[in-house]
Amino acid sequence: MAREITHEATGPLKLDESDLDEEKGDVAVCLCGLSGEYPFCDGSHRATDDEAAETVYKYDGDDADGERREIEEIVFADE
Numbered sequence: 292m293a294r295e296i297t298h299e300a301t302g303p304l305k306l307d308e309s310d311l312d313e314e315k316g317d318v319a320v321c322l323c324g325l326s327g328e329y330p331f332c333d334g335s336h337r338a339t340d341d342e343a344a345e346t347v348y349k350y351d352g353d354d355a356d357g358e359r360r361e362i363e364e365i366v367f368a369d370e
């Protein structure tokens with residue numbers, strides 16, 4: 292269970308107290324990479340519930356609603 296995610300940011304995002312969830316009093320940071328509100332978790336990780344442990348996936352548009360494909364091999368441009 293892994294997935295390939297493309298990130299375009301080139302630096303950090305600094306969080307402050309305005310980022311706290313008012314109901315829960317915490318901040319949920321997305322670690323699956325599929326959130327539509329990245330870097331915050333929006334529940335999109337549920338799309339990964341049935342991923343197979345030994346398979347690497349790519350979601351079109353890095354979006355939980357995008358088509359999910361299995362990655363067989365990553366080929367680097369300089370190979």
Ligand code: FES
Pocket residue numbers: 320321322323324325326331332333334335336337
């Ligand atoms: S961990 Fe990515 S949307 Fe929740």
